[in-house]
Amino acid sequence: MGVTTVNWQGRFAILGWGVSGKASAHALVKRGAQLCAFDGRAREDDQSENNANIELVSEADSDALAQVVLDWKPDCIVVSPGIPAHHPIFSAAKNAGIELIGEVELAWRLQEDSEHAGRPWLCVTGTNGKTTTVGMLGAMLRAAGENAVEVGNIGLPICEAIDTDATVFAVELSSFQLHTVSTVSPLASVCLNVDADHLDWHGSAQAYAADKAKVYHLTQKACFYPASDITVENMVAEADVVEGARAIGLTLGIPSISQVGWVEDALVERAFVEKRHIQAQFLAEVDDLRVAYHDGVTDAARMDATAAAGLARAFGVPPEAVAQGLRSFTPAHHRRAVISHAADVTWIDDSKATNAHAAVASLSGITPGTAVWIAGGDTKGQEFGDLVARVAPLLRGVVVIGKDRSAIVNALHQRAPQIPFVEVDGHEDWMFSVVNEAVALSRPGDTVVLAPACASWDQFRSYAQRGDVFRDAVKRLEANWAAQ
Structure with a gap:
């Protein structure tokens, strides 16, 4: 292109x-x-x-x-x-x-006006799951022998990789980056989900969704979408794509024709297999995901794997490389990582859960009534009433953090008044107070989850620093309990 x-x-x-x-x-x-x-x-x-x-x-x-x-x-x-x-x-x-563009648009134009013109981009956006999906996709591509590079919002700017000999890019795109694209033409694309986020940046939920929808613009071969999400399906239907591009559904159930999904514990596709009207191509097993997630393979992780597999197959990755890629995949830091079992509870660091949608995914699967949730930070204009109502059945208690805790506190009062919570302000060594308050709210066998549903910028440089400080505090707690 x-x-x-x-x-x-x-x-x-x-x-x-x-x-x-x-x-x-x-x-x-x-x-x-x-x-x-x-x-x-x-x-x-x-x-x-x-x-x-x-x-x-x-x-x-x-x-x-x-x-x-x-x-x-x-x-x-x-x-x-x-x-x-x-x-x-x-x-x-x-x-x-005067023309105004972003770094992603600039990178595409640099590529297409160079010897690398035509190099495929496989683009991923969504409110939650982008980094995991791109990481899985990169692993699958490399398992197939490609010189694949993960770029974009995942950390490496595309302009830094544009002059390399990479054969394909797995591209994570935020709504901020999509706002300024116009000629980017992915080989295949997906919007994993869309929920109100970054409203302070976009101005409205509608504007945020409109920018997410731009991931499908000028897609050449395959537009993937969660089959149960009518909002994202409509994004595909309304997209101005390259003639011949197909809409392909993603499901956690048994896939129909032109879908990727699951038959019990097997990941299969009926989108690229030759006789898709009567056959399904086996790609991987849920056990392939357990290498990275052990017993914590959530529906969110399976859907990310489904999307990654679809994109990989659109590029032409052979089935065996999909499973091999999942087995070699390592989750990003601060993404639902079990970091300790101190004080007779399980501690999970999901500092990367910076919005309500991600927090729900992080808490899902925990036994009802046994989660102690650490939440709060820079709200980015979000409302938390629906989030609190959805996760309340899972909760034992809540520790609220952040400079301005009022939005989450008000939501707890209004939508889950039966759930005990404590607030921790920004005093010196306050994260150690957070973990001790979590212990006080917990019972043996419970799970403490740092899934803030908020950005970190009010108190930290990044979600990574927030997760590191949390991990350090849990390690101190672990040492104190070991000494008792």
């Missing part, structure tokens, strides 16, 4: 000097572009990491920042995914007739 040739020696303004912005800048510098970087704040490491000697302009006021960018008279503006959709740069660029 070619694109119009771009003048890579033109003037490019990079807005947002973070990981994505720096990757965009470095890729453009290699092509001789004229660059200036802009950011809403100045960091001490900005110049020390600026080894390309790119001019960096900082301006805290958003309107003034947008004007400074326009005054530089760029041919194109590349925005980082952290720049929200309501930032004045979007309307300012439109009014000035």
Whole structure:
């Protein structure tokens, strides 16, 4: 899928000097572009990491920042995914007739205007499960002998990988990244699920869902969707795809024709097998997932595996590589990891559960009435009433964290008044207080789950740091109990 040739020696303004912005800048510098970087704040490491000697302009006021960018008279503006959709740069660029794109769109254009044109992208989005699905997909592709690289929201910016000899990209895309794509044309794509998230960034649940739906835009071969989710199915139906692209359902039940699903403990597909009207192709067993998840193979993990298998088969991965990939897959850090059995309870770190949908998936499968839930943080504009109502039957108690705990506390009062909870503020060594409060709420054999349903930015640099601090506190608890 070619694109119009771009003048890579033109003037490019990079807005947002973070990981994505720096990757965009470095890729453009290699092509001789004229660059200036802009950011809403100045960091001490900005110049020390600026080894390309790119001019960096900082301006805290958003309107003034947008004007400074326009005054530089760029041919194109590349925005980082952290720049929200309501930032004045979007309307300012439109009014000035200046094209505005993101790092993902830039990477696609760089690829298609290079010797790597036509390299397949397999794209994954969703409110929950993206990283797991992309990790499984990457493992399947490598099991088939491909030089596959996981890129995008998973950690490695695509612009850093664009000039490598990778044969295929497994691409994790956030709603932020999808907001600024226009010509990206995946070989196959999937939206795993969609639930209200990042409302402070998008402005509404409808705008968030609309950006998620862009994952299907210009898909070439296969649009995968959860067969039980009419919202996502409608995204596929309304997508402007390449002629011939098929809609393929994903299910945890027995698959119909043009679906991928499960027959008891066997993962099978009826989408790419030659005689799909009468046959199903065996791909893997649930035991292949137990290498990574042991006895904790949840429905969420099985659905992620189903989506990954579908994408892999769309690319042409042989059936045996699907099972081999699942067996070699290692879950991402801070994703439903059992970290201890201290104080006679099981401790699970799912700090990556940064929204309500992920928290439900994390708590599902726990014996009703035996979960102590650690929740709270930066709410991102979410409401928690429905979440609390859904998980209440599973709960023994709740420990509420975060600088502003009112949203979750109010939801507990209104939707689960029978569930005891405690609040822990941000005093020194407060995470150790959190784990001790969890012990106080628990009984032997219970499960304590850090699944905050919120971002970490109010108290931490990232969900990873939050998970690390939690793990350290649990290890201290473990040592104290061992000494008794």
